[in-house]
Amino acid sequence: MDRVLVTGGAGFVGSHLCERLLDAGTEVVAADNFATAVMANVAHLLDRPGFRLLSRDVTVPMSAPGPFDAVFHLASAASPRDYFRLPLETLRAGSHGTERALDIAERDGARFVLASTSEVYGDPREHPQREEYWGHVNPIGPRSVYDEAKRYAEALTSAMRRERGVNTGIARIFNTYGPRMRPDDGRMIPTFIGQALAGEPLTVTGTGDQTRSLCYVDDTVRGLIALADSDVPGPVNLGNPHELTVRRIAEEILAVTGSASRIEYVEAAVDDPSRRCPDISRARRELGWEPEVPLTEGLPRTVAWFARPRSGPYPAAGA
Ligand code: NAD
Ligand code: UDP
DSSP states (O other): OOEEEEETTTSHHHHHHHHHHHHTTOEEEEEEOOSSOOTHHHHTTTTSTTEEEEEOOTTSOOOOOOOOSEEEEOOSOOSHHHHHHSHHHHHHIIIIIHHHHHHHHHHHTOEEEEEEEGGGGBSOSSSSBOTTOOOBOOSSSTTHHHHHHHHHHHHHHHHHHHHHOOOEEEEEEOOEEOTTOOTTSOOHHHHHHHHHHHTOOEEEETTSOOEEEOEEHHHHHHHHHHHHHSOOOOOEEESOOOEEEHHHHHHHHHHHHTOOOOEEEEOOOTTOOSOOOBOOHHIIIIIOOOOOOOHHHHHHHHHHHHTSOOSSSOOOTTO
16 A cells, blocks of 8 residues: 555544554555544654645545545544534544545545444344344434444445445454543543542443453554455454453553552443454454454553653654
């Protein structure tokens, strides 16, 4: 890949993706409207040759200087707190935004990679989740603005492949964590780390028996690039099959931070999936991909980033 477009390139996953592509010598155009991102995520990339940041809303027709070899479509709120705050914008990012990004891929004959989500499985009745499972989603609940937008995005991507021959690949990303998550994005990892470092109680929702499987961001990004480098249509699960209860994740964060905080159980979240764990056989078989960074390495790196001194220049994630 010589030149790529990354929508949502200033976000958490997007900024890591841009950085890794630049490291590989790829020219990167990032398009972002900063709905859920902070400039600090990409500030250290602005001076790098081959990087260009465009302030763009991908839900409206946009000029993006091509031609591109690949289009990664990541633009969308991703944290429940963000998409509850931006419900209509989230629906538009998945629908109009995906259409606009596909248009650019079709224009340039580029490989298109959709950042879909394990949320398409909803509160799953099959465990672990294989790509063949069609999901169990409440179409009208508050989470539906995200889940159904992504399901629509998958349908649109599949139709563009069938009807118009666009070279598409769908990644179903499971919970990803690491440096550059926004401290206030409301997701479990930044919330628990922030609470532990501040000596406040860790607010675990419901019983804490619900499960998640956490993938370190470097692994997720490597998977997205492997998908882009292939002709695999997917969908392909990208996630770490190491499944833990949310209570256990809170306990791990207490251990890594050395915090004396306690766990406080708060009201369960609406339509919160009770279990989530990827079956990654397809990614192993078709992409030769599997996660490499265990929680015992990824969590300390993430905690160190959150605990960094805030004065002075914004450090790169690896710093
Ligand atoms: P994020 O909120 O940090 O990044 C999303 C980015 O998209 C932000 O930079 C935001 O400003 C941008 N954006 C939103 N709407 C836009 C619009 N209309 N035009 C231009 N830019 C827009 O979230 P993230 O965790 O980095 O997630 C990135 C992608 O990966 C999302 O599509 C998300 O659905 C998907 N994903 C992430 C996870 C995860 O655990 N992080 C899991 C599954 C799927
Ligand atoms: N969660 C929690 N406390 C928080 C934030 C989240 O217990 O402060 C729970 C949430 O209810 C869910 C899990 O942690 O069961 C993962 O939530 P997150 O928002 O990180 O991601 P999701 O998988 O729901 O998209």
